[in-house]
Amino acid sequence: MTAILPGATIGILGGGQLGRMTAMAARSLGYHLHALDPDPSCAARFVVERCFTAPLDDAEAAGEMAKGCQVVTLEIEKVSLAALRAAERHAPVRPGPHVLEMVQDRARQKAWLLKHGFPLGPYRDATNSAELAEAIRALGPGTFFVKATQGGYDGKGQVVLRDHADAARACDELGHAPMVVEKGLQLEAEISVMVARRPGGQMAVYPAALNHHEDRILAWSVLPAPLPERMATLAAELARGIAEQLDVVGLLAVEMFVTKSGELLVNELAPRPHNSFHATEVACATSQFEQQVRAVCDLPLGSPAVLRPAAIANLLGDLWLSHAPPFDAALALPGVRLHLYGKRVARPGRKMGHLSAIGATPDEAIARVQEARRALG
Numbered sequence: 605m606t607a608i609l610p611g612a613t614i615g616i617l618g619g620g621q622l623g624r625m626t627a628m629a630a631r632s633l634g635y636h637l638h639a640l641d642p643d644p645s646c647a648a649r650f651v652v653e654r655c656f657t658a659p660l661d662d663a664e665a666a667g668e669m670a671k672g673c674q675v676v677t678l679e680i681e682k683v684s685l686a687a688l689r690a691a692e693r694h695a696p697v698r699p700g701p702h703v704l705e706m707v708q709d710r711a712r713q714k715a716w717l718l719k720h721g722f723p724l725g726p727y728r729d730a731t732n733s734a735e736l737a738e739a740i741r742a743l744g745p746g747t748f749f750v751k752a753t754q755g756g757y758d759g760k761g762q763v764v765l766r767d768h769a770d771a772a773r774a775c776d777e778l779g780h781a782p783m784v785v786e787k788g789l790q791l792e793a794e795i796s797v798m799v800a801r802r803p804g805g806q807m808a809v810y811p812a813a814l815n816h817h818e819d820r821i822l823a824w825s826v827l828p829a830p831l832p833e834r835m836a837t838l839a840a841e842l843a844r845g846i847a848e849q850l851d852v853v854g855l856l857a858v859e860m861f862v863t864k865s866g867e868l869l870v871n872e873l874a875p876r877p878h879n880s881f882h883a884t885e886v887a888c889a890t891s892q893f894e895q896q897v898r899a900v901c902d903l904p905l906g907s908p909a910v911l912r913p914a915a916i917a918n919l920l921g922d923l924w925l926s927h928a929p930p931f932d933a934a935l936a937l938p939g940v941r942l943h944l945y946g947k948r949v950a951r952p953g954r955k956m957g958h959l960s961a962i963g964a965t966p967d968e969a970i971a972r973v974q975e976a977r978r979a980l981g
Contacts, residue, residue: 608674608901610634615673615695617666617687618680619646619655621945621955622877625885626679627651629893635901640669647945648679663690670694677854677900679876681708682755698803698853698900699875706850707873710753710784717870720849722842725861725869726787729753732780737771739785747788750774752781762820789869793862795829796880797843800895800905803853808895808905810888812839812860813880814966821953824973825880826915826966827887831862838868846873854900855892857881879918879955886941886960887914912962915969917977919957924950933979934959939969940976 608614610633616623619641627637627648637652642659649655654672658665661684670676670691677698678688688701706716711729718724728739730750740748752761763774775783794817798810814829815822829836843858850856850873857878859871881892890898890906898905923929931942944957959976963969 607903609903612636612674612901613638613653613672614897614900615639615669615676615691616648616652617660617669617676617678617683617691619643619648619652620679621647621947621957622679623648624651624945625882625893625943626677626877626896629891630897633894633897635897638669638673640665645948647947650946660684661687663687666691667694670697675900677896678704681874681876696803696900699856700851700853703850703852703875707875708754710751710872711782712753713873714784716850717846720846722846723867723869725789725871728785730783730785733771733775736774736783736785740765740767740771743785743787749786749788750778751784751786752778753784754781789861790864791861792864792866793829793831794859794871795831795839795862796825796857796859796878797839798878798881798884798892798908799843799847799852799856799858800892800899800908801847801852801854801856802899802905803902805848806905807844807847808890808908809840809844810881810884810892810908811910812836813883815859815880821920822879822918824915824917824970824977825883826913826970827881827883828910828913828966830966835862835866835868842868842870846870855896882916882943882958883914883960884908885943886962887912913964913966913969914960914962915966915973916958916960917973918955919944919959919977919980920952921950921954921956922952923980924956925952929980931980934976937961937972937976937979939963939972 613636616639619639624647638654640656663686666687667690730736748765795812811828857874885891939962961973
């Protein structure tokens, strides 16, 4: 493999906040940037040299962007395989289409994980209300998370059921799309592990992050997760094994459940930077965004070591609906930083930015970032 050195141009499929922060890290390393996004005022537009406004399934536009790039990566999974393959005719695409083909479909993703021996919670596939009702009966009593196999994020494209009698309603809400039916688990914690991998197979694994969700949207996350050493080691080994088996180049975030009985189960995969690792910008020797650039350009990977605990808290558009948030109140607190994504329109539930805070311990970092979040109202 030949390294793609600073001075080259990186193309990013997707121009949201993850693309913006990746582009900012790449600029620090001396790269040029192109991006493609359907939103003409996307978050990445003002930090890249050229922004192509086109849908993420526009193969012609993806190919046109890739013509001027030495490597292409992505910040969102919703890029069509046709667009990835069109870009691949002009530059290496990392991660490749084979990764997206598996990850984009939840049923295909779970089947792949099961086939390769990675631990999953109980689930079934379903394509209609009769199959959904039968899946619920087969999984036994409890709570069930019914998810469309494609699309959906931050709780969208999901329905929570407690009885097979509601199967028809769930199908209606999901637009009669194919589904996976997951049985609810007794959870001790939700964690994620980030792996960076170069084309030749070298990997760097970040310590696990502990994640807290509210209304199925990540509210805060802390790095490192306060886990027993055995559990932290097992989580890192699982994530490393998945990245290797999948032959991913770039980043792979592996979301996991820790059950009250001590099991560690894989939830979902994301082959891109991840919300739960934004704290790497202030906690780690190498941020996830710089690591993404290093991995796809086949540069030596940076250290993923945590130098000091740090936590982040997401800032949703709801904060802007009545008045501009008093950011000075949050920034008055020691160790707190503000990260805004440059989005022009605030909407309820839309991620507009995040706060980060460092601490002597993970608990101190969590307390500090939560105090800063409360200061915003």
